[in-house]
Amino acid sequence: MNIPPPIGLLAELTHRCPLQCPYCSNPIELDRKSGELDTRTWKRVLSEAAALGILQVHLSGGEPTARADLAEIIAHCRLENIYTNLITSGVLLSEKGLRALYDAGLDHVQLSFQDVEVAKADRIGGYKGGHEKKLALAAEVVAIGLLLTVNAVIHRQNIGSTEAFVELAVKLGAKRIEIAHTQYYGWALANRKALMPTHQQALDAVQLLESLRRRYDGIIVIDAVVPDYYARFPKACVGGWGRRVINVSPSGKVLPCHAAETIPGLFFDNVKDKSLEAIWLHSPAFNAYRGTDWMPEPCQSCERKEIDWGGCRCQAMALTGRAENTDPACSLSAFNSQMRAIAGESAMTADSEFRYRRFDG
Numbered sequence: 001m002n003i004p005p006p007i008g009l010l011a012e013l014t015h016r017c018p019l020q021c022p023y024c025s026n027p028i029e030l031d032r033k034s035g036e037l038d039t040r041t042w043k044r045v046l047s048e049a050a051a052l053g054i055l056q057v058h059l060s061g062g063e064p065t066a067r068a069d070l071a072e073i074i075a076h077c078r079l080e081n082i083y084t085n086l087i088t089s090g091v092l093l094s095e096k097g098l099r100a101l102y103d104a105g106l107d108h109v110q111l112s113f114q115d116v117e118v119a120k121a122d123r124i125g126g127y128k129g130g131h132e133k134k135l136a137l138a139a140e141v142v143a144i145g146l147l148l149t150v151n152a153v154i155h156r157q158n159i160g161s162t163e164a165f166v167e168l169a170v171k172l173g174a175k176r177i178e179i180a181h182t183q184y185y186g187w188a189l190a191n192r193k194a195l196m197p198t199h200q201q202a203l204d205a206v207q208l209l210e211s212l213r214r215r216y217d218g219i220i221v222i223d224a225v226v227p228d229y230y231a232r233f234p235k236a237c238v239g240g241w242g243r244r245v246i247n248v249s250p251s252g253k254v255l256p257c258h259a260a261e262t263i264p265g266l267f268f269d270n271v272k273d274k275s276l277e278a279i280w281l282h283s284p285a286f287n288a289y290r291g292t293d294w295m296p297e298p299c300q301s302c303e304r305k306e307i308d309w310g311g312c313r314c315q316a317m318a319l320t321g322r323a324e325n326t327d328p329a330c331s332l333s334a335f336n337s338q339m340r341a342i343a344g345e346s347a348m349t350a351d352s353e354f355r356y357r358r359f360d361g
């Protein structure tokens with residue numbers, strides 16, 4: 001099989017994070033600080049990424065600014081001509097800290113917001129004072145001349161703020177907003193009953209986004225990740241398994257997607273033992289669901305198989321017990337009615353209490 005190089009690397013620098021978002025897609029079992037890759041190893045991995053043809057690195061976590069060596073890591077990316085995108089909650093970053101990252105060569109900031117009002121946002125993030133800090137940081141990002149994207153993860157307890165999220169992003173001077181309906185992995189799966197919107201709410205939000213795109217055309221780009229549980233066909237999860245992105249966990253495990261560890265039986269190579277290129281090309285975990293040969297029916301004879309690449313393996317695992325099964329988000333899947341039943345049942349529950357992502361690192 002001809003395997004083209006990945007276009008992006010998701011570098012999960014740490015699982016530590018001062019926020020406690022109940023929709024967090026990090027695994028329930030989080031990597032501790034003592035097990036994190038050191039600076040030298042990250043630099044070597046980033047050089048290997050550049051040699052592999054990777055053009056863009058997403059510095060993520062947890063909260064990447066919890067790492068004291070972040071500026072050094074960014075400077076190394078600049079040295080290797082890799083574009084850097086910092087995905088941050090923003091609450092740990094001072095003006096001076098931001099300036100240091102900018103001076104090191106940072107290209108872009110993706111700043112997450114939990115809601116548009118202080119009390120609601122701080123409740124969802126489980127962090128008092130967080131929203132005000134984010135507003136201040138957004139202003140500094142724009143003032144310094146960095147490109148800003150606002151990230152908003154949508155669920156039942158903030159779906160009514162969709163329009164206000166876009167208005168906030170415009171007001172802050174962001175050039176792009178990513179409205180992502182919650183993906184139910186990790187902590188989000190544990191909180192599904194408190195997060196799942198109703199079918200009608202999801203439909204309304206999708207229509208609203210269409211009208212917002214028209215209203216703000218030329219002012220801000222609105223990207224949206226549609227709510228899987230109510231979709232007709234699945235999304236091409238991570239652009240297709242082993243096709244476009246490579247994910248390195250805080251402890252150095254190399255994953256085809258950040259939730260891949262939920263699939264039992266897959267072995268993940270570690271950057272401490274092998275080069276990124278060797279892992280990308282030969283790791284059994286990457287080759288397990290690469291391409292289309294592994295697909296069962298109805299995917300195997302479906303005309304969309306090279307459009308959505310069979311959807312999401314982790315979702316198939318979570319809802320059907322087998323990663324090989326057709327993604328239950330697909331209306332052609334034998335498990336689709338089961339998924340819709342789960343969605344309907346979760347959405348109608350009165351549960352609004354969160355199980356917060358608490359982690360002492």
Ligand code: SF4
Nearest residue numbers: 017019021024062089
């Ligand atoms: S989703 Fe929330 S808790 Fe999870 S890493 Fe991002 S800011 Fe931290």
Ligand code: SF4
Nearest residue numbers: 299302304305310330
């Ligand atoms: S049957 Fe498979 S390939 Fe076809 S749309 Fe559904 S998930 Fe995609």
